[in-house]
Amino acid sequence: MRKRLSIIFNKAPYGTQSGRELLDIALMAAAFDMDISALFIEDGVYQLLDNQQPDILHMKNHSSTFKALELYGIETALVSEDALIHRRLSQSQLLPVAQPAKQNELQSIIAQSDFVFML
Incomplete structure (x- = not known):
């Protein structure tokens, strides 16, 4: 049985x-x-903003690496609809790697997980 993370x-x-x-x-x-x-919840939705320019801050842009999620077999990538609404963002402003999800769907996935990581 596969573990859920x-x-x-x-x-x-x-x-x-x-x-x-x-x-x-x-x-x-x-x-x-x-x-x-x-x-992707709360301010984590900003991780997926397209056209980021972190070089202005002398930082490396890691957002393009999110495009590799599916290549690595990570098929479930969800972004909180509530977080997008609260931050006045639309799905079209994000990298096309995550689908919008309601809060109860996110909570259900977390509840069914064997391990949860959040830093």
Whole structure:
């Protein structure tokens, strides 16, 4: 039986390394044949903004790596509809790697997980 892992991105992409570290965890865990869900909630929705320019801050852009989720077998990538609405963002402003989800769907995935990572 495959173990279920939820990776919860809840912080903006710059200012901390948590987004990059969680992305690394997700990609490494994919090698262990786990059922992995990438969930973008709260300020974590900013991780998926398209056309980021972190070089202005002298930081490396890791957002394009999210496009590799499906290549690594991470088929469940969801972004909180509530977080998008609260931040006045639309799905069209994001990288096309995650589907919008309601809060109860996100909570259900987390509840069914054997492991949950959030930094």
